[in-house]
Amino acid sequence: MLIINGKIFTMTGKPVDCGYIRTEGKVITEVGTMSSLDKRQKGEEVLDVDGAWVLPGLIEAHAHIGISEEKWGAIGDDCNELTNPVTPALRAIDAVNAMDPAFHDAIKAGITSVMTGPGSSNVVGGQFVFMKTQGRCVDNMAILNPAAMKAALGENPKTTYGEQGNCPATRMGEAALLRRTLLEAVQYQKDKERGRLDREDFEKEPWMPVLQRVIPMKVHAHRADDILTAIRIAKEFNIDITIDHGTEAHLIVDEVKASGFPVIVGTDLTSRSKLEVQNMNFKTNKILAEAGVLIAVTTDHPVALIQYLPLCAGLAVKEGLPMEEGLKAITINPAKICRVEQRVGSLEAGKDADIAIFTGNPMEVFTKTLYTIIDGEIIYNGMKDEENSEFVPGGSRKDAQKTAAGENE
Structure with missing residues (x-):
């Protein structure tokens, strides 16, 4: 062509x-x-x-497309495994329905690839997949699988399990549970390297690419203290993370910048339905970008519909983000954050x-x-x-x- x-x-x-x-x-x-x-x-x-x-082609860096299906309600919602707060062995690729009509909406909006995976009810939710929006077989649509390990801090895990009288019921419980899980994975890695294992552990093997920094841990964190906890734990275990949502990241911009971790901002195109999103503002994008933080814009589909991704970037531009940075936030930046920039995100020979x-x-x-x-x-x-x-x-x-x-x- x-x-x-x-x-x-x-x-x-x-x-x-x-x-x-x-x-x-x-x-x-x-x-x-x-x-x-x-x-x-x-x-x-x-x-x-x-x-x-x-x-x-535009890129959505954080969504649940194909997993939280639009038409089928609870029957089509495979986003959260609510039976255990730590589920690293879950794979998004096993839940994505390529026939979800949201893929059509994405394509119609010029969105050609997405990062999709489990929700935020669990402290550890499972493995994301980065995939094209076109196709019928998810295996053929996938560019990177696994692409990230999902973790979550804040209101969602503590309300999901705390209301049942289980751990985590507090933010301290969330952090402790995540630390224990990572510590066990580190010990497993050491035992594996020293030949001390009789067999592989199904729940710990998924952590190996995270500990080796091949893929990041993708941390759902809205409030400033949750963002700081995510950074703290990442530094303790020497792993890479992406800060997903980052609603109050602009309030601690110096600390976020110093961490070196990127932020996938949003969605701000929704209601302030929880306490932890009360400081939601499209200006977050401008403040972080001006500080030199690598950002991408997200709809968090279906929280906001995926076809509104370019409009979310536009609203960030309206609040001061330079136009070129707005375009980057839905193309090359998410490609870099999702570690697929060698394939997508820019118009260059070989891509x-x-x-x-x-x-x-x-x-x-x-x-x-x-x-x-x-x-x-x-x-x-x-x-x-x-x-x-x-x-x-x-x-x-x-x-x-x-x-x-x-x-x-």
């Missing part, structure tokens, strides 16, 4: 006012100015976008051909998605009336055509 005459935001430098992108198969092969385009290749599909904004094309700035409410391209294939065509589109949840346009012709099941 050859995309021409676009305003291209590579996310690696200044925008190209009139440029082109060439793809081959599933990857980008060239990005440049129209004046540097030599010639069109034989058989190449040409997409003239006539001045439209061309961005890397996945995940491209979103808009009528203008995607952070503005009236902007429409013209095309969403995943792995070099046009998955959503906004130029067609949605009622007549060939989109099938979890499938491609080719799949839809075959289904209509009765060639598929």
